[in-house]
Amino acid sequence: MIDNIPRSGRLLRGRAAPARRSHTLRYAHIVGWGMEVPSQVLTNSDLEAIVDTSDEWITSRTGIKERRIAAPRETTTSLATRAAQKALDVADVLPSDIDLIIVATATPEHIFPSTASLVQDYLGATNAGAFDLSAACSGFVYALDMAASKIQTGAINTAIVIGAETLSRVVDWADRNTCILFGDGAGAVVLRGSDTPGGVLSTVLRSDGSGWDMLTLPTINSRDTYLQDGTHELHRIYMDGRGVFRFATHVIGDSIRDALAQVGLTPDDLTLVIPHQANQRIIEHAAKALKIPEDRVYSNIARYGNTSAASIPIALAEAVEQDRLHAGDIVAMVGFGGGLTWAATVIEWTAVPSRPAYSITWGRRQGAYAYAGVRRPLVRWWRRLMLLSPTTWILKARAYLRRRREQLSNLRGPKGN
């Protein structure tokens, strides 16, 4: 007798309860994508001058030919913001329409505030919540699942999910085992809710923390960086290459199969697999594990190396630009890395690729970015001023006037001259 249950929630101490958003099941579609990589290229030959290695060794063991390295003024935030702006252009969405921003990154600029909060400010996404997600190279798939789930419950309608890294800043450039692998970059997607079936169909998230030390980047307070004299050494990436290789080849096929099985699909239904770009041999293994042709597994590792959480959205943006995805295609993405973590997602592609147009919304987006740039310093100043009490205001003003008087009298020179 559900109808007999008193609807006490509707009345809050005599007042009407706040209106709730509808929670009917919706679908989360990818409607925008974008990528940004630094222009500075570091080739294998360049690396030969830094560590004892060779182009032949790197190419044959990893498939990497070159990677991008952030310039001094480029940061995880700046790369993430640029990728997000490109994704918003494709989706033709206004920053004020974004409800949620998630940045998956292993190289945030700060432990807090989150990189996502900085991106939110740069975009002028004044209605968005923002947080970073830490799941190393699986981070993008984890973040996509978080955002898609919020959309599917009806709690939000528009989210932007970004993978962004500046790994060149935390690589040990004296360690040839690791420094040859990593690069910098960012990729982003815009997710939107719709009643039309499709979009993110299923996701599998997994973790095995017993392997935490196989791939690690300690923070400054970690027990791993603690020195006898009480100080901490600079944190750098440590990796057990062979162990990670074995782990990755073990989990890729199984996790994609599990995600496909959730929606009654098999590897034969896949148009494209976008794996995390860690090693060409791992990528080739993914094709073997799924028993699909290698040309159905996307690879751009030769050009960017391993960009951790950024590698999947960068590869996705490139795949769409290369016309490798069409409406109705089934695509799987799989990430794996530090944690250990791994994650796979299956998506029914529904977007029809179109070039970003210079529309009125484009102009409004540029206006929002410009306004955010002006607003930032003004709000910071205003906030500082508001923190001062009237007495402090008067004391500060008097101190300022006294300083000015002293400066003037110093300029005039001592009295009587």
Ligand code: COA
């Ligand atoms: N140049 C030349 N020689 C190198 C080298 C380099 N950059 N790096 C390592 N070597 C040497 C080693 O010192 C070792 O020499 P030794 O036999 O004299 O000790 C030899 O090459 C073989 O090393 P090994 O580690 O067994 O090589 P490998 O075939 O396993 O390849 C990786 C190493 C790192 C490329 C490979 O293990 C790998 O890709 N692992 C996965 C890493 C990964 O994907 N990490 C990120 C996951 S998100």
